[in-house]
């Protein structure tokens with residue numbers, strides 16, 4: 001019984017699908033890029049005082065992706081070359097993620113766990129309260145004799 005459970009647990013941990021590109025890009029960015037470009041890609045990473053690094057959130061455009069992949073893979077100025085660790089495909093995943101970020105906050109509007117504001121409010125209940133505390137006048141308590 002225990003061994004069956006262990007096997008089931010092991011099988012459950014095997015990823016059955018690849019991460020969607022944006023999600024993969026976010027993870028790659030958090031491994032390789034935030035130190036300069038910032039956690040939210042606003043150009044404010046811990047190395048940015050020494051190595052001024054441009055903000056990237058919401059600032060990469062689809063038509064520039066080829067040129068930007070080239071920068072990522074081969075470096076530019078103080079930016080290191082990432083071709084030993086990243087592929088063209090990986091680089092494009094990062095760019096896809098960066099493209100979708102809010103340029104002001106650097107937040108990902110599509111990320112799970114950050115639902116749009118109206119989803120945080122409780123769902124509308126049908127307007128049928130179980131009790132009507134204000135409805136005095138015709139129940140037993142209100143049936144006391146007049147003074």
Ligand code: HEC
Pocket residue numbers: 028029032033034035036037047051052053054056060068071072076077078079080082086094
């Ligand atoms: C050591 C700091 C550093 C790291 C780490 C770094 N970058 Fe950069 N990046 C820079 C700097 C500095 C520039 C500006 C280069 C220049 O002067 O042309 C730059 C430029 C860029 C540009 C071009 C922006 C533009 O509009 O021209 C992109 C895209 C970019 N980086 C993406 C990344 C990605 C993706 C990673 C991680 C895989 C990364 N960078 C890691 C410092 C860094």
